[in-house]
Amino acid sequence: MIARPLARFDGGLRLPGHRAGKDAAPIRPCPLPPLLVVPLLQHAGAPALPCVEVGQTVQRGEPIGHAPSGLGAALHAPCSGRVRGIEARPVPHPSGLAQDCVLIEPDGHDTAAVLPPIADWIAAPASTLLDRLHAAGLVGLGGAAFPTDAKLAVPRHTLILNGAECEPWIGCDDALLRERAAEVIDGARLLARIVGATRCILAIEDDMPQALAALRAQPLPPGCELAVLPARYPQGGERQLIQALTGLEVPRGGLPRDLGVVVQNVATAAAAWRAVALGEALVERVVTVAGPGVRRPGNFRVRIGTPIAWLIEQAGGYTDSAARLLLGGPLMGLALPHDEFPVTKGSNCVLVLDAHTTRDSQPELPCIRCGECSRVCPARLLPQQLQAYARVLDVAQLDAHGLFDCIECGACDQVCPSHIPLVDWYRYAKAELRARGAADAEAKAAKRRFESRNARLEREAAEQAAQRAAKAAAPDAVQAAIERARKKRDSGFGIRDS
Ligand code: SF4
Ligand code: SF4
Structure with a gap:
């Protein structure tokens, strides 16, 4: 069906x-x-x-x-x-x-x-x-x-x-x-x-x-x-x-x-x-x-750990126009600085682009507020607003505009006529906010450790005071024990001298 x-x-x-x-x-x-x-x-x-x-x-x-x-x-x-x-x-x-x-x-x-x-x-x-x-x-x-x-x-x-x-x-x-x-x-x-x-x-x-x-x-x-x-x-x-x-x-x-x-x-x-x-x-x-940067592209059955350079060799090697190496697709792939990285379990594509298929060469221009980025966003976000808040790391606005709902698909990048690297800004803002979140969590954990140490010191001081008080009362207790032993002996059930 x-x-x-x-x-x-x-x-x-x-x-x-x-x-x-x-x-x-x-x-x-x-x-x-x-x-x-x-x-x-x-x-x-x-x-x-x-x-x-x-x-x-x-x-x-x-x-x-x-x-x-x-x-x-x-x-x-x-x-x-x-x-x-x-x-x-x-x-x-x-x-x-x-x-x-x-x-x-x-x-x-x-x-x-x-x-x-x-x-x-x-x-x-x-x-x-x-x-x-x-x-x-x-x-x-x-x-x-x-x-x-x-x-x-x-x-x-x-x-x-x-x-x-x-x-x-x-x-x-x-x-x-x-x-x-x-x-x-x-x-x-x-x-x-x-x-x-x-x-x-x-x-x-x-x-x-x-x-x-x-x-x-x-x-x-x-x-x-x-x-x-x-x-x-x-x-x-x-x-x-x-x-x-x-x-x-x-x-x-x-x-x-x-x-x-x-x-x-x-x-x-x-x-x-x-x-x-x-x-x-x-x-x-x-x-x-x-990609146009490899001579004989295709699909390969590859062992995990195979160097990408070796895999590219099996695909006929690089063409003269090879300009950019990506692991993954052109929109969400990870740009690699060289080909000595290994294929891992998550590697679905090795892509070699040439100068014509690489967007990096185009200069960034000011946003013209065309709204194209919002039209294509699958997460219903406002990408142009998000990048403006990401540039100044406005945490409240980034949160209100759903930064972490962005799936980094790059659709907004793809259509932006001003060639603004929108996804790069979102990745930067997310990394900064995560780092701040980690720092906040560490500060909270340190505060918890400090408070729990104080509580432990107070508890130990109270226990020591109680022990001192018990010791001070000890002579009475000893006297009472002696008295009980004497009464027992007098009643005939105590320990007899041999
Ligand atoms: S697509 Fe680019 S130029 Fe158009 S509104 Fe979005 S960020 Fe601005
Ligand atoms: S990268 Fe983020 S903001 Fe841009 S279209 Fe995809 S989900 Fe929307």
């Missing part, structure tokens, strides 16, 4: 496709590089705790980092080989700081260690399946890399599988659906079983005809339906997708679970099924290599 969208999300814009996967070329395997660099933190939460030593040999899929307590994910060796080091390396992160990574030298055999497959997963308890996703290091493959077991821990009535790649150039989910539609559908059954969902919607965009054909060739489980949405940016945003498919809006400051809905990427569903049914830990993913 093909469901029609019940509603359209607010704002948004139609962008030219540029999807690397549109030519329907098969996914290419990326060969193993001479060295894999596996960051301990490549997911939401705390870093994994390394559980291997330098010089140790490992097999593909063997744990190299345990999940920390609380939010986090386990890490596994992406190939068999030797641990060459555990050291700080540059990782793709907005902070730009180096982070600890496990370095693995492949041994050329690529022998695998798998977890015991759960063949009868359809009958297994949800807790067993969640434990398996945790053990396999599953995180969301749509980009946010949120640990999957944590996201699925609360029951929901509706599961949405997100196959809507809203940003231009990115085609990894399209390619996966074309080639592994059956795995995605099995993954949908599995995830629906875990959260107890009675309804599952598998959403793709109307410019993915081959993916749609592949999905339609598969039998859909009961309660599962396909939805084909008009390709409109940022359709793949969690809140926008929920609004388009259910007509419901996630409340301000709320989460999809407040509506009884959970959204998972299609690649996450396929990886979850492989972790459960085949016992495979998450050690590879499909990555789109795209």
Whole structure:
């Protein structure tokens, strides 16, 4: 069944496709590089705790980092080989700081260690399946890399599988659906079983005809339906997708679970099924290599930890016009200063733009109050007002204008005729406010510590005073005890002299 969208999300814009996967070329395997660099933190939460030593040999899929307590994910060796080091390396992160990574030298055999497959997963308890996703290091493959077991821990009535790649150039989910539609559908059954969902919607965009054909060739489980949405940016945003498919809006400051809905990427569903049914830990993913700056763009099956420079080489290397390297799409991607960063679990696209497709070269002009940015904002914000308040860090106005409701989709940037880097201002303001919030929290914690120390000192002083008073009364107590002993002896029940 093909469901029609019940509603359209607010704002948004139609962008030219540029999807690397549109030519329907098969996914290419990326060969193993001479060295894999596996960051301990490549997911939401705390870093994994390394559980291997330098010089140790490992097999593909063997744990190299345990999940920390609380939010986090386990890490596994992406190939068999030797641990060459555990050291700080540059990782793709907005902070730009180096982070600890496990370095693995492949041994050329690529022998695998798998977890015991759960063949009868359809009958297994949800807790067993969640434990398996945790053990396999599953995180969301749509980009946010949120640990999957944590996201699925609360029951929901509706599961949405997100196959809507809203940003231009990115085609990894399209390619996966074309080639592994059956795995995605099995993954949908599995995830629906875990959260107890009675309804599952598998959403793709109307410019993915081959993916749609592949999905339609598969039998859909009961309660599962396909939805084909008009390709409109940022359709793949969690809140926008929920609004388009259910007509419901996630409340301000709320989460999809407040509506009884959970959204998972299609690649996450396929990886979850492989972790459960085949016992495979998450050690590879499909990555789109795209843009006018690479010679042979396409979709690649890449081991986690593969250096981007190596991946670009497999795509034929850079063209002479390569000017800018991004991890992710052109609107929300992270600009990289060089290509020595590794592919992580959340890396969906490596994009190399040329001077014509790079907006940086255009000078910023004054705002002409055209209102275009407000028209396309999917969060119904006033972007031009927000950037004015962000420039002066007016906390009250930023809060009143919903700064933290901004999903940093960059739609406003895209349409601004004055080339104002609006999203850069929002990121700056959010970072400043978070830092101030952290400083406030630290000041409050210090005050609490000071007050609790004072209370403890007062309590100890009171206890000491009570002890002194008890000591002062002690002679009377001793005298009373002597008196009781004498009375006992006189009555004949006391201790007799031998
Ligand atoms: S689109 Fe740019 S110029 Fe137009 S109102 Fe928004 S910020 Fe100002
Ligand atoms: S980046 Fe923020 S303000 Fe700009 S369109 Fe997207 S949600 Fe709206």
